[in-house]
Amino acid sequence: MTDITLTINGHAHAIRVEDRRTLADAIREDCGQTGTHLGCEHGICGACTVIVDGEPLRACLMFAVQADGKSIRTVEGLADGDELHPMQRAFMEHHGLQCGFCTPGFLMLAVGVLEKDPDISDDDLLDVLSSNLCRCTGYQNIIKAVRAAAKEMRGK
Amino acid sequence: MTAHTKGSGMTWVGRAIRRLEDPALVRGHGHFTADLPATRWVRFVRSPVASGYIHNIELPAEGLVITASGLKGLKPIRPMLHKFNYKPVSQPILATGVVRFVGEPIAAVVATSKEAAEDLADEVKISISETTAVVDTATALNPAYPAVHSDVPGNVVVEGRVKTAEFDGVWGGAHKIVKLDARSRRQNATPIEARAGHAAYDAVTGRITLTCTTQMPHLTRTAIADILGMPESDLRVIAPDVGGGFGQKMSLASEYVVLVWLARKLKTSVAWAEDRRENLIAGFHSRDQAIALEGAFDENARLVALKADVVANVGAYSCFPTTCGVEPLMAMAELPGPYDVRQYQCRARGVLTNTCPMAPYRGVSRPVITFALERLMDKAAGAFGLAPDEIRRRNLIDKFPYTSATGLIYDEGSYKKTLEMALMAVDVPSFRARQKQAREHGRHLGIGFATFAERTGYGSPAFAARGMEITPGWENVIVSIDPSGGVEARIGSSPHGQGLRTTLAQIIADEIGIAPQAIKIVHGDTDRTPYGWGTFASRSLVISGGATLIAARKVRAKLIKIASHMLEAAPGDIVLEDGHAKVAGTDRVVAIAQMAREAYTQTHRFKGEIEPGLTETGSYDPPGTFSNACHVAIVEVDTETGRVAVEKFVVAEDAGRIINPMIADGQVHGGVAQGIGNALLEEIIYDEDGGILTASLADYLPPTAHEIPPIELHHMETPSVNSITRAKGLGEGGTIGAPAAVINAINDALSPFGVSIDEMPATPQRIRAALRASSFPSPARGGGLGRGPA
Numbered sequence: 001m002t003d004i005t006l007t008i009n010g011h012a013h014a015i016r017v018e019d020r021r022t023l024a025d026a027i028r029e030d031c032g033q034t035g036t037h038l039g040c041e042h043g044i045c046g047a048c049t050v051i052v053d054g055e056p057l058r059a060c061l062m063f064a065v066q067a068d069g070k071s072i073r074t075v076e077g078l079a080d081g082d083e084l085h086p087m088q089r090a091f092m093e094h095h096g097l098q099c100g101f102c103t104p105g106f107l108m109l110a111v112g113v114l115e116k117d118p119d120i121s122d123d124d125l126l127d128v129l130s131s132n133l134c135r136c137t138g139y140q141n142i143i144k145a146v147r148a149a150a151k152e153m154r155g156k
Numbered sequence: 157m158t159a160h161t162k163g164s165g166m167t168w169v170g171r172a173i174r175r176l177e178d179p180a181l182v183r184g185h186g187h188f189t190a191d192l193p194a195t196r197w198v199r200f201v202r203s204p205v206a207s208g209y210i211h212n213i214e215l216p217a218e219g220l221v222i223t224a225s226g227l228k229g230l231k232p233i234r235p236m237l238h239k240f241n242y243k244p245v246s247q248p249i250l251a252t253g254v255v256r257f258v259g260e261p262i263a264a265v266v267a268t269s270k271e272a273a274e275d276l277a278d279e280v281k282i283s284i285s286e287t288t289a290v291v292d293t294a295t296a297l298n299p300a301y302p303a304v305h306s307d308v309p310g311n312v313v314v315e316g317r318v319k320t321a322e323f324d325g326v327w328g329g330a331h332k333i334v335k336l337d338a339r340s341r342r343q344n345a346t347p348i349e350a351r352a353g354h355a356a357y358d359a360v361t362g363r364i365t366l367t368c369t370t371q372m373p374h375l376t377r378t379a380i381a382d383i384l385g386m387p388e389s390d391l392r393v394i395a396p397d398v399g400g401g402f403g404q405k406m407s408l409a410s411e412y413v414v415l416v417w418l419a420r421k422l423k424t425s426v427a428w429a430e431d432r433r434e435n436l437i438a439g440f441h442s443r444d445q446a447i448a449l450e451g452a453f454d455e456n457a458r459l460v461a462l463k464a465d466v467v468a469n470v471g472a473y474s475c476f477p478t479t480c481g482v483e484p485l486m487a488m489a490e491l492p493g494p495y496d497v498r499q500y501q502c503r504a505r506g507v508l509t510n511t512c513p514m515a516p517y518r519g520v521s522r523p524v525i526t527f528a529l530e531r532l533m534d535k536a537a538g539a540f541g542l543a544p545d546e547i548r549r550r551n552l553i554d555k556f557p558y559t560s561a562t563g564l565i566y567d568e569g570s571y572k573k574t575l576e577m578a579l580m581a582v583d584v585p586s587f588r589a590r591q592k593q594a595r596e597h598g599r600h601l602g603i604g605f606a607t608f609a610e611r612t613g614y615g616s617p618a619f620a621a622r623g624m625e626i627t628p629g630w631e632n633v634i635v636s637i638d639p640s641g642g643v644e645a646r647i648g649s650s651p652h653g654q655g656l657r658t659t660l661a662q663i664i665a666d667e668i669g670i671a672p673q674a675i676k677i678v679h680g681d682t683d684r685t686p687y688g689w690g691t692f693a694s695r696s697l698v699i700s701g702g703a704t705l706i707a708a709r710k711v712r713a714k715l716i717k718i719a720s721h722m723l724e725a726a727p728g729d730i731v732l733e734d735g736h737a738k739v740a741g742t743d744r745v746v747a748i749a750q751m752a753r754e755a756y757t758q759t760h761r762f763k764g765e766i767e768p769g770l771t772e773t774g775s776y777d778p779p780g781t782f783s784n785a786c787h788v789a790i791v792e793v794d795t796e797t798g799r800v801a802v803e804k805f806v807v808a809e810d811a812g813r814i815i816n817p818m819i820a821d822g823q824v825h826g827g828v829a830q831g832i833g834n835a836l837l838e839e840i841i842y843d844e845d846g847g848i849l850t851a852s853l854a855d856y857l858p859p860t861a862h863e864i865p866p867i868e869l870h871h872m873e874t875p876s877v878n879s880i881t882r883a884k885g886l887g888e889g890g891t892i893g894a895p896a897a898v899i900n901a902i903n904d905a906l907s908p909f910g911v912s913i914d915e916m917p918a919t920p921q922r923i924r925a926a927l928r929a930s931s932f933p934s935p936a937r938g939g940g941l942g943r944g945p946a
Contacts, residue, residue, distance in 0.1 A: 025270075029193075034184075034188070035183070035185065035186075039348045039399075040432040042853065044853035045348055045853060075184035076183065078184075091178070091182050095818050095822045097178060098654070099397070099399045100177070100181030101186075101188065101349040101397075101400060103182060127862070130860035131860075133858055135347055135348050135402070136400055136822075138890075139861040140866070143861060
């Protein structure tokens with residue numbers, strides 16, 4: 001067991017974990033942030049995508065001990081109180097979600113990428129979005145939502 | 157947003173309002189089953205072999221492990237059909253003496269964490285003497301091979317036959333016979349949330365609450381209570397937010413039975429979260445079907461008779477509640493599809509094998525029968541020298557109501573109009589010009605059509621026709637306004653992504669004059685909702701929506717009665733809008749909240765003329781309705797690699813009255829994407845011993861954003877007389893039509909090579925194999941796709 005501190009959405013969580021515990025399990029079970037979902041636990045579906053030190057990555061492919069001391073952002077930290085993030089609003093406005101299970105992963109992927117590269121081209125954005133799986137929407141409205149939010153985020 | 161309601165001439169129904177489900181989900185505040193904490197976690201030890209006898213199970217020295225011998229007295233899962241020569245088979249809750257497919261649960265390991273349960277599971281040593289596995293239907297039907305269940309010799313578990321009276325005469329006199337052997341490989345619905353369950357014991361009442369990823373909470377309660385022999389009132393089933401189901405989560409999981417049994421035994425909370433490997437090998441499969449199809453045409457290319465032999469590989473057990481008859485029997489009943497064909501002969505068999513059980517998956521059988529029938533129409537078009545749209549135009553039904561050769565009654569639709577609408581949208585002549593030009597440069601474009609009927613929203617008579625011992629169909633809805641004015645509808649359906657909280661609220665809003673945003677739809681909790689069948693078969697908006705409308709109309713009638721008392725006006729002068737009852741043309745008004753308060757607390761004022769309270773029930777059990785659509789796919793096939801890129805996808809759809817166009821479009825988008833995945837990528841592959849080769853999402857491939865092109869939608873609305881909301885269902889149509897359209901397009905693209913791809917998915921391997929076997933000159937080289945390397 002190892003003592004580590006995960007800083008999630010600005011809050012420090014001092015936890016004790018087995019070395020084999022994934023970051024995803026630690027976020028969900030040790031820190032109680034269940035908005036990050038697990039879809040495959042082998043790095044394909046991207047439902048568990050979180051932002052670690054500015055990089056969107058799959059929390060099922062990282063051990064919690066590797067994230068010790070790092071700054072982690074999850075879906076719960078996207079909104080500023082009652083004020084939703086433009087990406088969250090865009091998903092609602094453009095019907096970018098149905099069952100909502102993959103949504104946190106897509107939100108964090110899209111936000112993470114656009115913060116790093118606000119002027120990303122439409123083609124490159126499609127490339128990035130194809131790293132996560134959604135089984136409900138056929139991606140049409142996810143793409144629409146992310147493009148709309150990208151525009152708004154650039155405008156700020 | 158202003159509350160435009162009946163009185164103002166505006167309605168909520170028909171408007172693309174934002175979903176009421178979304179605010180919690182985009183914040184990560186959804187409640188999914190695996191989010192619940194538990195004191196005990198379960199890991200299932202599953203069979204590594206497809207067929208064999210369990211010799212011995214060696215348990216670890218410490219820790220709790222349950223095997224079949226610990227579950228004595230539990231009934232097996234044994235669904236029943238009373239027709240079609242169905243032979244019931246029993247699925248033990250944990251394998252008992254025999255294993256019948258890779259992934260079958262043998263033991264349940266219980267520990268204080270998931271990790272500890274997995275460690276303990278590794279220490280369970282099971283010795284199995286392997287026996288010959290029958291994996292495909294050809295082997296299973298061969299008398300030299302063993303029976304999967306000794307009480308079903310020959311492995312045919314269900315067999316339906318139908319033949320119309322004048323079939324032989326018409327067949328014999330036909331001008332041309334066109335033949336096809338169509339095949340769909342096995343697929344998995346693959347919801348992004350795999351299955352999960354959590355059973356908790358309540359020390360005060362002794363009751364168990366099972367929270368699980370089910371599409372049918374009430375029937376899950378009934379089934380588990382039956383199996384365990386416990387009073388149903390001692391079990392509460394909750395379907396919280398469910399991360400997609402697509403049919404896979406409507407069949408009873410034996411794992412849930414174990415969880416409830418354990419929670420009762422241990423008097424604590426017990427949880428299981430299926431991992432992706434378990435889901436892919438043991439979470440129910442579908443679509444594994446072969447259809448030998450023949451069509452008899454007259455000299456005008458009119459389909460006069462259809463002959464089919466359907467063989468479905470149903471796996472090792474029969475799923476509850478539909479039974480494994482669901483795939484072959486739906487094929488038999490609905491194969492004639494959207495075409496006016498009067499003579500029909502079909503034999504449809506379900507064959508047991510040592511593979512994961514098959515169960516419903518979005519479209520159930522119809523993606524496969526539509527694929528077969530639409531391939532047949534294209535082949536017939538070729539044989540007659542007609543364009544694909546022309547042969548369809550000559551055969552589509554256009555007089556309503558239409559009674560099919562199997563006795564199904566089609567309400568009014570727009571089969572020909574949606575075909576024309578789709579043709580307009582794609583502009584076939586200019587595509588043909590582009591195709592010709594591309595071929596000159598070694599690039600192979602193709603266009604493919606699929607026209608189909610989507611049977612939706614059918615009630616109990618339709619299910620009874622299948623002879624189901626459990627006959628679903630109706631729905632109940634209770635609409636109430638509480639003394640504070642809060643409006644709530646409690647429904648038996650169990651949505652999991654379909655946006656039903658929004659669409660039902662829109663239906664109620666129009667009746668009672670309260671904005672949908674103020675109306676709460678309660679679902680997925682057997683303690684809070686009336687008994688109902690859940691969400692599957694494109695039924696919830698039609699049936700639960702109909703029951704909602706009936707209940708809301710009763711509430712409306714009562715509100716008008718109360719208002720007429722309170723405002724001293726004739727009922728005919730009362731208007732309900734913007735949360736108030738108003739006397740038309742006056743300033744006399746009372747808030748609905750105030751009326752609700754008085755309906756409970758001032759009943760003496762109504763002189764016994766109005767019953768206390770404001771709660772009304774609606775019940776609806778409709779005959780069923782048919783949506784229809786035409787799908788068109790434009791693809792490019794790289795003949796060097798066999799890779800297919802779908803360039804464009806057009807849908808012209810008629811699902812009757814649309815309650816919320818945004819949600820309707822979303823359903824079609826998602827359905828088409830699954831259909832494209834089914835057409836090109838998705839395949840569960842077994843080796844010859846019944847070992848499964850596609851146990852990860854790196855092997856089983858749902859489409860990503862890259863594989864799905866822009867989907868262009870066009871709508872018509874032919875209101876249904878068989879649905880009181882006039883809405884038809886549309887949850888499955890996208891998936892039903894897309895595989896046929898895509899693979900017809902591939903065949904069109906490959907028409908210079910004389911090949912016919914009649915198998916789905918049309919993977920690069922299958923396309924290349926067909927091209928290699930072709931006697932036509934090998935494809936021109938240098939035909940890249942222009943989208944980078946495959």
